[in-house]
Structure formats: structure tokens, C-alpha cells
Amino acid sequence: MSSPLVPSFLPQDAQTDAALPDPARILELRVNPSSVRLYPAPPLSVSNDTLAATALTPGTASLDIPSLCLLRGTLDDFLQYSRQEASKWLIDLAHDICDPAERRGSLLAWKEPEKQWRPVSPIDPLTASVYRYDLPTGITVGLSKISLRVRKSATTLSGQPGTMGDRVRRRDGMCWVTRMLSPLSNSHILPKRMGDHLGRLIFGKFTSFGASNLPPPASIYSEVFGVCLTSNLDRYFDTYDMGFRYVSPNIYECHVFTAQAGTVTIAGEASTTEMASMFPALHGHPARPPQPQHPDNPPPGLFRWHYLQCVLRKFAHNDYKSLANIAYSEMPIKMEGDSDDEGTDSEAEWPSKGFDLGRQVEDSLAEREERRHATAQWIAAS
Incomplete structure (x- = not known):
């Protein structure tokens, strides 16, 4: 088990004092930064499985901060979604953020009277506490990427048979x-x-x-x-x-x-x-x-x-949303069913038919800038 980190309820998002919720009603989910590896910049075009794997493979860079906040909100808000699942809901979400395929970590909660971290059982009620997802020594992960849905495909209303x-x-x-x-x-x-x-x-x-x-x-x-x-x-x-x-x-x-x-x-x-x-x-x-x-x-x-x-x-906390390359690449490529698909309905012809590589790279660069701008707007609005 990694070394204990004494949590702080001090909010890390920029807010005015009047906007701050009661610290006694705040729930946070954290992870030790030493267990997290950052993603490299994604390729301009994810055109094959190898490039896709590269985009979703964390590199060797890590964070030089004492703790990384993943989720933050009021206990009342979290209870709307955990409902009858109690702490199982948060355990599942911690797995899905940090280690969705293998689920090797465990959830700990900071107990203030004892001044120490304690394991969380799935049947424990959620409380206004700092929780930490703890990975075994030597295991590092890349956090699940965030989908911003930067743009929406224009799809014909009727479509073609077989779409x-x-x-x-x-x-x-x-x-x-x-x-x-x-x-x-x-x-x-x-x-x-x-x-x-x-x-x-x-x-x-x-x-x-x-x-x-x-x-x-x-x-x-x-x-x-x-x-x-x-x-x-x-x-x-x-x-x-x-x-x-x-x-x-x-x-x-x-x-x-x-x-x-x-x-x-x-x-x-x-x-x-x-x-x-x-x-x-x-x-x-x-x-x-x-x-x-x-x-x-x-x-x-x-x-x-x-x-x-x-x-x-x-x-999602700003610590998480601000990580380098944490957003998925959603490329503006020609899609079957788009209103400009010239009537083609063959999956065998999509997406290779009609590709213009130069235009695709140009569009990808514009998409990257649009995604960066969308991320900045999302963080600023938090």
C-alpha cells in the first residue's frame, strides 16, 4: 500500500467564497499521482489499430504533485446517483476511471478521528469524505480519457437500407x-x-x-x-x-x-x-x-x-480535466450515413473510399485546436 497522504478539503477549483459549498458536505475521489502516467500527444490521424493503441497508451511522464483529485461534489449530489448501491457505486467508478479492464485497485477513505486511511466496503454508506483509489505497489495506469463530443455528425433522417x-x-x-x-x-x-x-x-x-x-x-x-x-x-x-x-x-x-x-x-x-x-x-x-x-x-x-x-x-475535477492529452481524439472524417456521403451505403467502401489524405490532416489539425478550445471552455466553466 502506498504511503498515506493526509487529505485536504480545500477546493482546488477557482471559486469565490460565496460559491464554496460547505466543506463538511463535500466528497472527493483522489488517486496518488505516482500511480498515474500521462498520455503523449495523439497522432494527427487515428487511421489504424496501432495508432489507436498509441493514443490510448500512457507514456512514462508522471505528475510532481502530492495528490490528484478525480471527482468532487457535494455528498447530496453523489447520493442522487449512488442510490441503493452505497459505496459500490463509487468503487465501480474509481475502477472505471483508473483501471477498467483489470480492477486491481482498492478504495480507501480518510477517517478523521483516527487520522488514517481505512478500506471501504461496497456496502458502506457514502459519506462526506476524501476517498482514495489505491493501486498495488509498482502498478501504474493512464486515467480513462474524457469524451468531449466536440462536434456532431450530420446524418440523413431517412438513411439507406443497411445503415x-x-x-x-x-x-x-x-x-x-x-x-x-x-x-x-x-x-x-x-x-x-x-x-x-x-x-x-x-x-x-x-x-x-x-x-x-x-x-x-x-x-x-x-x-x-x-x-x-x-x-x-x-x-x-x-x-x-x-x-x-x-x-x-x-x-x-x-x-x-x-x-x-x-x-x-x-x-x-x-x-x-x-x-x-x-x-x-x-x-x-x-x-x-x-x-x-x-x-x-x-x-x-x-x-x-x-x-x-x-x-x-x-x-470531474480540474486536476483531472487539465491533464495533458486527456481528451479522446474525435476526428472529422467522412462517415457512412453523413448527409454528404453521396449515397454510398457500403461498409466495405467506408472509410477508405473518397479519402483525401491532405484534407484529412488539415481537418485533423483544426479538430485538435477545436478540441483544445472546448477543453479550455469546459474547465473555465467549472
């Missing part, structure tokens, strides 16, 4: 949450701008634990990366404002991460109390696959990844 949206709608036939038959959107669990190569690596890392040890699909357009939702719910899912928390096989629970979570219903945000009373609340509402035994349903591990992004969007 991902058509296959997902044929598989599901109704919304996972509302059970409505129309209008339906194909909600992407991973942004399709990540491309095949990053998609396969994320799939492998997050579905390798437990019974979901499945071979990665060949394409980001496999139906396992999609889920049918109504258009109202798709916009929450697409921006990481709603995620599916695994409950049991084929049963999930919707968690809403907007500041107005209490006013969001399964029909969308309610503008009046009367409207809110007409529909069930979205937060805590069950979500289920319409065809539970379908072989191409998304595995729980993909929803784990998406749910982690929701948590990071709400609770």
Missing part, C-alpha cells in the same frame, strides 16, 4: 425507456467520430470484465454501438446528460446529470409542475432492451463507458 440506424431500429423497434414506437432515434453510445479503431479498443477495455468478454465489432457502425431512444431522450443521451446504470442482466436505470434533473420526465423537460405530473420522472426510470435475447444488443460494458462520461461531465 446502422436501420439495423438498430429493426433490432429494437421501440424506445428502451418509454417503449414508444415512434419517432425513434439511433443514439450512439460512442460518438461515431471516434472511428472504428478507437471504438474497438474502448469496447475491448470496458467489456473485458465479467461475462461480457466479447470480440470487438469490426465497425463503429455495428448495431452494438447503438440504442433506440425517442428524440427527446436522444439529446440527453448524446450530450452525456443521461446515462444507463446497470442494475441486473437486461435491466438498467436512467440517471439524469443535468442541473434540472428533477424536472426531466420521460417525455423531456417539463416547464410546469402540471406537465411534470403527467409523466414519470426520467431519473430512476428503468431502461430495458426490447429484445433481451438479441445477440447484437449492446453489452453492459459499453453503457459503463457512456455512464462514466456522464459522471465525468458532472463531477
Whole structure:
């Protein structure tokens, strides 16, 4: 076990005194910086599996700081999402941030009267404390990268037979949450701008634990990366404002991460109390696959990844968000189903057909600058 670090509740985000929450109600998740390795700058174009692996492989550089804060918020906010899971919820999130494939670490909590770190059991209640994810001596990790969804692909509404949206709608036939038959959107669990190569690596890392040890699909357009939702719910899912928390096989629970979570219903945000009373609340509402035994349903591990992004969007600390190269590369490459795809529907032709390498590199440079600007805006708004 690594040497103990006495925690501090002093906030590290720049806030005015009037904006500071009561320190006695704050929960923090930390990790020892000596266990973390930073990522090198990603390649300009992630055009094969080797380059994708390079982008997701931490280098040798480490941080020269005493402690690294990963998540921070009020206990009341965390309790909205941990619900009946108690500390298991935070343990799972700590694994997914630090070591999703192997889960080699353990969670400790600082006990103030004893002035020492104590192991956390999954059934322990969450408290306003400093928690620390502790990795075995000699084990170093790269923290899970953060998806900013810098830009959204423009997709034709009708699509062509055989595209991902058509296959997902044929598989599901109704919304996972509302059970409505129309209008339906194909909600992407991973942004399709990540491309095949990053998609396969994320799939492998997050579905390798437990019974979901499945071979990665060949394409980001496999139906396992999609889920049918109504258009109202798709916009929450697409921006990481709603995620599916695994409950049991084929049963999930919707968690809403907007500041107005209490006013969001399964029909969308309610503008009046009367409207809110007409529909069930979205937060805590069950979500289920319409065809539970379908072989191409998304595995729980993909929803784990998406749910982690929701948590990071709400609770990630500036220490974490400011790390070098911590955002995923989401390249502006030509995508099947985009409105400018000239009608092609062949997966064999995508993404190599019509590529112009010079334009792709130029677009990638613009994308990197756009991603840097988006990261700066996100950190400044925290």
C-alpha cells in the first residue's frame, strides 16, 4: 500500500467564497499521482489499430504533485446517483476511471478521528469524505480519457437500407425507456467520430470484465454501438446528460446529470409542475432492451463507458480535466450515413473510399485546436 497522504478539503477549483459549498458536505475521489502516467500527444490521424493503441497508451511522464483529485461534489449530489448501491457505486467508478479492464485497485477513505486511511466496503454508506483509489505497489495506469463530443455528425433522417440506424431500429423497434414506437432515434453510445479503431479498443477495455468478454465489432457502425431512444431522450443521451446504470442482466436505470434533473420526465423537460405530473420522472426510470435475447444488443460494458462520461461531465475535477492529452481524439472524417456521403451505403467502401489524405490532416489539425478550445471552455466553466 502506498504511503498515506493526509487529505485536504480545500477546493482546488477557482471559486469565490460565496460559491464554496460547505466543506463538511463535500466528497472527493483522489488517486496518488505516482500511480498515474500521462498520455503523449495523439497522432494527427487515428487511421489504424496501432495508432489507436498509441493514443490510448500512457507514456512514462508522471505528475510532481502530492495528490490528484478525480471527482468532487457535494455528498447530496453523489447520493442522487449512488442510490441503493452505497459505496459500490463509487468503487465501480474509481475502477472505471483508473483501471477498467483489470480492477486491481482498492478504495480507501480518510477517517478523521483516527487520522488514517481505512478500506471501504461496497456496502458502506457514502459519506462526506476524501476517498482514495489505491493501486498495488509498482502498478501504474493512464486515467480513462474524457469524451468531449466536440462536434456532431450530420446524418440523413431517412438513411439507406443497411445503415446502422436501420439495423438498430429493426433490432429494437421501440424506445428502451418509454417503449414508444415512434419517432425513434439511433443514439450512439460512442460518438461515431471516434472511428472504428478507437471504438474497438474502448469496447475491448470496458467489456473485458465479467461475462461480457466479447470480440470487438469490426465497425463503429455495428448495431452494438447503438440504442433506440425517442428524440427527446436522444439529446440527453448524446450530450452525456443521461446515462444507463446497470442494475441486473437486461435491466438498467436512467440517471439524469443535468442541473434540472428533477424536472426531466420521460417525455423531456417539463416547464410546469402540471406537465411534470403527467409523466414519470426520467431519473430512476428503468431502461430495458426490447429484445433481451438479441445477440447484437449492446453489452453492459459499453453503457459503463457512456455512464462514466456522464459522471465525468458532472463531477470531474480540474486536476483531472487539465491533464495533458486527456481528451479522446474525435476526428472529422467522412462517415457512412453523413448527409454528404453521396449515397454510398457500403461498409466495405467506408472509410477508405473518397479519402483525401491532405484534407484529412488539415481537418485533423483544426479538430485538435477545436478540441483544445472546448477543453479550455469546459474547465473555465467549472
